Amino acid sequence: MGSSSTISSFSLVGCRGLALVFVGVLFSLLPLRAIEVPGSPAKSGAGGSWSITLQPVGLINGSPVVFRVTPPERLKSLSGKWLEHEVFFSADPQGKVWYGIAGASLETRPGKYPLELKGVSASGKDLSFEKPIAVGKGKYHSIAASVPKQYTEPNPEQLQKISQDKAIKQQAFSHVTPEREWTGSFHAPVKAEISDVFGTSRTFNGKTQSVHEGLDYAVSEGTPVAALNSGTVLLAQQLFFEGNCVVLDHGQGLLTLYMHLSKIEVKEGEHVTGGQKIGVSGGTGRATGPHLHVAVRWEGVYLNPATLLSLQLP
Ligand SMILES: [Zn+2]
Structure with missing residues (x-):
């Protein structure tokens, strides 16, 4: 758990600007579908088998x-x-x-x-x-940055907004709905190429600066964005880093996040079905240009959206 603070400290912040210079991609393999889980014999005391x-x-x-x-x-x-x-x-x-x-x-x-x-x-x-x-051990990209990430110095008003946002996010993220709202397979929010995969770490002098905790789709401004699955709108607000941001609660502790939207078209508390339009893509918040950052969060842990999208579910 050594590097967890690095990773969690960047929670929810979408894709950062390209203020850094990439000197090379050290490793670039897609996450592997690893080893099969061996089945284990039932050892229930009940006599039947699980x-x-x-x-x-x-x-x-x-x-x-x-x-x-x-x-x-x-x-x-x-x-x-x-x-x-x-x-x-x-x-x-x-x-x-x-x-x-x-x-x-x-x-x-x-x-x-x-x-x-x-x-x-x-x-x-x-x-x-x-x-x-x-x-098993996944293989994720690591990108070396020649200079540390440059952030613009937020002014006092922005700092206040950032701190308010933090409280809003903490409250939203503390929410767990035990009942399942998701149903069937999860579907991509847009039909577009992926411009950055999940888990890419940016390192400077061998130290991890940030980890990309979502999946980026290369979409221009104005592209309709669909809910990955059925759920309830937990958050639909403009935030400093994330821009116009929607968070859906799919139950069983699973949330999906959609960032940098130009327009939000759902309200907090509203029920949405999978595939329903929740907004329109954009480049709001801290983003260098229009794109869609989608993240999957389960009980405080960010997970690979691409894997979730690949599952065949009932
Ligand atoms: Zn991103």
Whole structure:
């Protein structure tokens, strides 16, 4: 967790200006779809067997994950714990299969981390099960900067705005809706080329200056931006760094963020469906030009939006 402060201190700030000079791309591989997670035999005391599958099959640091759990018997409730986070589960309409979303932060070291499940059966009996989940090492870009990032000195009014924004974001981000609002697969917010991937770190003299915690789409101003999935608008405001920013709450602790919009077309508290237009792209806030920065946040952890978009979900 050594570099977590560096990463979290840049939370929510979209793509920075190109005030720095890139001297070279040290490493440039897309995050790998890594090793398969070995199944583990059921060791439930209940006699029946648990079945747990996950997407993506090969899990790496920075990746979201959807757990699909079939308990040995019908449950009234199911909760989980993984990587010191609570995992919320929701049953499918038939009540047999449970789905929960989670993620491994970029700082998660390769290893096996137990998913601890606790359920209550229809008759009120407690059931528990544990399965080790392997997390592999993702390969992310690192860009060397020859000069540290230059920031314009904010004036007192701007500093006040920045500090107000911080409180607004903290409040929004402390919000967790256990119930699942997302449904089916997640879809790209725009049809456009990706101009910067998730997890790119910018280093100066070998020290990480910032990590790109989202996915950038190369879109000109005025492009309609769609919600990745169904959810509730948690924040729809103009912020200093992020510009016009929308945050959607998809339930189970999962949020998606859309930044630098020229126009916001939803209101806080409003329910949106996947694919619904929430605004129009732009270059507001701290951005060198128009583009869309999309981020995925789960219980305080930024995850790779591209991986989330690649999952085939029910
Ligand atoms: Zn960005």
